[in-house]
């Protein structure tokens with residue numbers, strides 16, 4: 001089959017540690033999993049290992065929360081879904097005080113950390129996921145940076161490679177966020193569905209250590225994008241009972257500038273099944289098919305979602321989009337390991 005649809009979610013609470021694990025993570029993902037199972041689709045969880053291991057170590061109610069997430073993941077992995085590595089480095093040295101998490105916002109971007117910090121984060125993250133995913137952990141091969149903040153990527157890619165990770169799925173081609181504390185810049189990427197990398201996620205490497213398998217994006221136009229956002233905003237933006245805040249590492253002015261930048265860059269959209277209407281998800285897939293049908297071998301189409309904004313409205317749109325995928329003769333549901341194995345076998 002030509003196109004491998006790889007559905008992924010970043011499995012986490014909010015970036016500042018707020019949000020109830022049950023209502024912002026576990027419950028919405030149960031509903032998402034049920035929808036995936038109805039369509040025999042595979043869901044890949046990018047699990048924020050540092051946060052759930054911090055919860056486990058905090059004991060009490062937090063450890064119960066972590067246990068709930070771990071049980072869900074073990075169950076999902078048993079049912080054929082996948083667990084991969086996600087790292088939000090602001091959880092390094094996280095402290096629990098007065099019922100809230102105190103995170104280190106100066107460590108928001110993994111790309112800004114020192115080599116030994118990245119090494120130990122990666123090592124403990126992989127160890128945690130091996131314990132959680134059990135026998136499925138032989139397929140632990142893919143990474144996504146928290147907040148897309150992998151650049152400059154050299155040290156992170158060295159650490160991943162040293163720990164047996166062969167693919168990165170952080171890049172969202174064409175997307176750009178300028179706020180100082182959580183910037184990323186994917187404006188100048190190869191026009192391809194995947195590419196070999198060594199020390200820069202946006203540059204094709206001759207001697208590659210990893211493969212970049214980007215999140216699918218498309219230029220859908222400002223009018224269409226605005227229409228999709230209007231549709232999204234006419235429904236509740238958080239799952240039932242979930243409360244949390246998008247507070248991050250920026251000052252008010254920096255976040256305001258970041259928001260202004262986002263408006264200026266309207267039109268470039270990610271294949272995001274939590275926030276996009278089904279007609280947009282279908283449009284992005286059709287655009288991808290047009291652009292990459294002549295690329296040799298199987299082509300990955302990576303979709304992204306988040307439990308903390310997976311609402312009843314997202315569920316309805318996901319269902320419509322997956323029903324459309326079911327009808328496409330050249331598309332199948334897949335995961336990173338399966339796509340890569342097929343690609344190697346066909347080479």
Ligand SMILES: [Zn+2]
Pocket residue numbers: 010011012048086088145146147
């Ligand atoms: Zn994340």
